[in-house]
Amino acid sequence: MQRLTPTLRNDQVDEALISVINSLQTCAKEISFRVGQGELAGVLGSTLSENIQGETQKKLDILSNQLIKEILLECQHVAAVASEEEEGIVLGHPEGEYLVAFDPLDGSSNIDINSMVGTIFSILPVPQDGPRDASMFLQPGRNQIAAGYILYGPSTMMVFTTGKGVRVLTLDQTVGEFLVTNLNLTIEPETTEFAINMSNFRHWQEGMQNYIDDLLAGTSGPRAKNFNMRWVAAMVADVHRILCRGGLFAYPWDARSMDKPYKLRLLYEGNPMAWLVEQAGGAAHSGEERILDIVPTDIHQRVGVILGARNEVATCLRYLRYEEGSQLDSKPV
Numbered sequence: 001m002q003r004l005t006p007t008l009r010n011d012q013v014d015e016a017l018i019s020v021i022n023s024l025q026t027c028a029k030e031i032s033f034r035v036g037q038g039e040l041a042g043v044l045g046s047t048l049s050e051n052i053q054g055e056t057q058k059k060l061d062i063l064s065n066q067l068i069k070e071i072l073l074e075c076q077h078v079a080a081v082a083s084e085e086e087e088g089i090v091l092g093h094p095e096g097e098y099l100v101a102f103d104p105l106d107g108s109s110n111i112d113i114n115s116m117v118g119t120i121f122s123i124l125p126v127p128q129d130g131p132r133d134a135s136m137f138l139q140p141g142r143n144q145i146a147a148g149y150i151l152y153g154p155s156t157m158m159v160f161t162t163g164k165g166v167r168v169l170t171l172d173q174t175v176g177e178f179l180v181t182n183l184n185l186t187i188e189p190e191t192t193e194f195a196i197n198m199s200n201f202r203h204w205q206e207g208m209q210n211y212i213d214d215l216l217a218g219t220s221g222p223r224a225k226n227f228n229m230r231w232v233a234a235m236v237a238d239v240h241r242i243l244c245r246g247g248l249f250a251y252p253w254d255a256r257s258m259d260k261p262y263k264l265r266l267l268y269e270g271n272p273m274a275w276l277v278e279q280a281g282g283a284a285h286s287g288e289e290r291i292l293d294i295v296p297t298d299i300h301q302r303v304g305v306i307l308g309a310r311n312e313v314a315t316c317l318r319y320l321r322y323e324e325g326s327q328l329d330s331k332p333v
């Protein structure tokens with residue numbers, strides 16, 4: 001089975017980017033070991049601190065963030081990093097060609113229940129001109145050079161794209177190497193499975209409520225088919241399932257707190273996942289536009305996310321726009 005570096009060389013990835021991705025691979029092994037040791041490594045539980053997002057940090061959030069930051073900043077090709085857990089960016093090598101944005105630990109609430117978590121990364125080019133500050137990261141997701149995630153599940157997997165399809169590697173714990181286990185994940189355009197946090201139903205826009213109502217109505221409703229639901233509460237695991245067996249994932253606008261109408265973050269979650277899903281033949285939308293076309297105004301900006309099977313994403317958007325064909329009775333007031 002092929003290793004990561006030859007796979008990247010086959011994809012004509014330049015040596016500088018290979019070195020950045022290899023650094024991420026090192027991070028993945030370090031975090032995977034600690035996640036696997038769990039209680040024994042003393043990494044479970046919360047801290048007393050809050051991150052820039054106003055969320056209580058888990059010990060593993062902080063540890064993963066620190067590990068990734070240190071390892072990436074040792075790589076001479078990394079010009080700066082931006083983390084979901086930190087307010088500002090951290091500058092790296094002045095000659096570095098790449099920027100790395102990451103969610104060090106996605107699905108933090110799963111840590112203490114020994115359930116799936118992950119690391120999500122997005123690699124951007126350093127802009128030609130402009131200041132060397134956070135504004136370097138304010139590029140639309142379509143500029144990404146590489147993106148992906150590491151899933152710490154029953155096995156540890158690295159799933160990524162450099163724009164030539166979606167590659168999957170599995171960590172062989174016996175030799176400590178990631179080996180290629182799938183070279184081209186694809187998502188079927190149709191699906192009968194969706195992932196959404198249903199407890200937010202009452203806070204959604206009417207169009208979203210109508211869409212979900214019709215999925216739940218199954219064969220007796222306007223969609224005339226039954227839909228199954230899954231929610232891992234870790235985007236990385238929900239998106240992985242969609243890449244493996246299809247489906248639709250949504251974390252849409254909600255009215256729980258008006259200063260935070262979206263939960264997921266554009267740079268660390270939305271963009272990398274959107275590109276992976278598009279590379280697999282799916283679609284990824286904010287509810288208003290293609291996620292990869294959004295030009296960020298802040299590194300911690302949040303975004304609505306509807307992604308997965310492309311025909312189902314299109315149907316969901318028709319409901320949100322109250323278009324003909326969305327089988328709605330009601331229209332916006």
Ligand SMILES: O=P(O)(O)OC[C@H]1O[C@](O)(COP(=O)(O)O)[C@@H](O)[C@@H]1O
Pocket residue numbers: 055084103105106107108109197233234235236251263
């Ligand atoms: O608490 P909820 O509504 O189930 O939200 C789960 C979502 O929040 C997240 O955990 C947010 O990510 P973090 O754990 O990195 O903050 C997503 O992975 C997941 O899809």
Ligand SMILES: [Mg+2]
Pocket residue numbers: 103105106107235269
């Ligand atoms: Mg996350």
Ligand SMILES: [Mg+2]
Pocket residue numbers: 061084103104105106107108
């Ligand atoms: Mg996180």
